[in-house]
Amino acid sequence: MLKFEHVSKRYPDAGEALTDVSFHLQRGEMAFLTGRSGAGKSTLLKLIAMMEQCTRGNIFLDGQNISRISDRKIPYMRRNLGLIFQDYKLLNDRTVFDNVALPLVVSGYNHQEVARRVRASLDKVGLLGKERKHPLALSGGEQQRVGIARAIVNKPKLILADEPTGNLDPDLSAEVMHMFEQFKQVGVTVLVATHDIELINHLEHRVLTLDKGHLVAS
């Protein structure tokens, strides 16, 4: 599903953030990406989300090489991904419904289909009653769940989460992780970058560990 082959990433005048990283995630596999601050976790996720380009090596997403993808193809490729961020990245001037609907609207689904899928998605994260609310009227945990609902509404093949529990208390974190496990159950590949060692140890999943840009354990 996701394959890194000798991938390196150098930021202009900031040195190498990733060095010779290789790994392979199977379809329906769930993995944690961990390491110290500055180890390159976010950078690795950005390469997959096509927000940055790697300097060397190849990245395959569902068999397609995305390391040299053209700008024109990126939007279509991104529709296979569900992205979840520590700061949620919600549009605060739109309702929960509109936020979750965004990936469907940009892909050109009709009204009924959008409404149906958004409800299903909000149902999965337990926010069905809050469609008409605005994000700022929700708690941090609820906002994160809106972000998760948005990430899964397009039925992505791969979910990427960067510190999804960074702002949540342990109970909420466990809940979010439980949701990810459910996605894994239905065949979605999940990659979660996190500091939270305790959480990782508690759950039995594959762990990719980065140290100063090198993959030291997988």
Next chain:
Amino acid sequence: MMTQIRRKHAGNRIVELFEAYLLNHAHGLFSSLGRLTRTPFTSAMTVLVLAIAVSLASSFYIVVANVEQLTGNLESSNQMSLFLHEGITDAAGQKLMEQLQQNPSVAEVKYISKKQALEEFKANSGFSDALNALERNPLPSVIQVLPRNALEHSEDIEKLMADFKQLPQVEFVQVDMQWVARLQTIMLIASRGVLLVSLLLGFAVTFITGNTIRLELQNRQDEVFISKLVGATHAFIQRPFLYTGFWLGFISGFLGWLIVTVMLLILESPVEKLSTLYNSSFELLFLSFSEFLLLLMISAALAVLGSWAVLHYQLRQLKPQ
């Protein structure tokens, strides 16, 4: 059976995509208008500046069109005026007129004696008191000659003019066409000038709209980033902005037309008064309906162009982080 179902399914998806596309356009059209009204002050300022640029260009245009209309009436006349020497008596003048009438190139002649010329001048100029104070009549007698229509070429006119100049009674010959021609040349320069100024003002509309859209894009950066991250194409992201540009241009075009029309309405009655003073049937020309439509189209198109250029460049630069 399966392939049939699949094909039908694919067809449905295309119809769905198309419907969503149209809906998205309609939504973009109206939501961008709504967005403009949400920042009424900024929008009004931008629209006003654009409208002034549009109205400047179109008022230059309409002024030239009006003057052209005026000179257009003069076009056909290539009447000549033969000014006679001081000493020529009325009888001699009349005789010369009859003689000229025989000329096959001449269609019509009219003799205006010194006295008639003075009377006419007094009546029309409003200087009658001043002229009464003059000891003697300063005006010469004039024979007005209208050449035959066949003489359209300027060489023929010039030949006729040279012939008339040879006449001993004639002091000098003036062809009205000469100043018409001069006026027309001036008008040609003026309409070119209008074109250049309009071009400049058109650039202004393009750049002002482009800059407005650039600021709007900056204000909505988050929305652009997030849309990009969930798989929006540039075409999708830029659509509402293009519609904003469209509305700015369209409304400014309308407002510009309104400004010009109000100015013309204000000028209409004094122009009419002046026109009757000159016994002229001149009527002030307004922008026609098709010119109005053209104005709307041009200002909307320039605004969209400016927006598009900015979006084309800026959307590439805006990378989510």
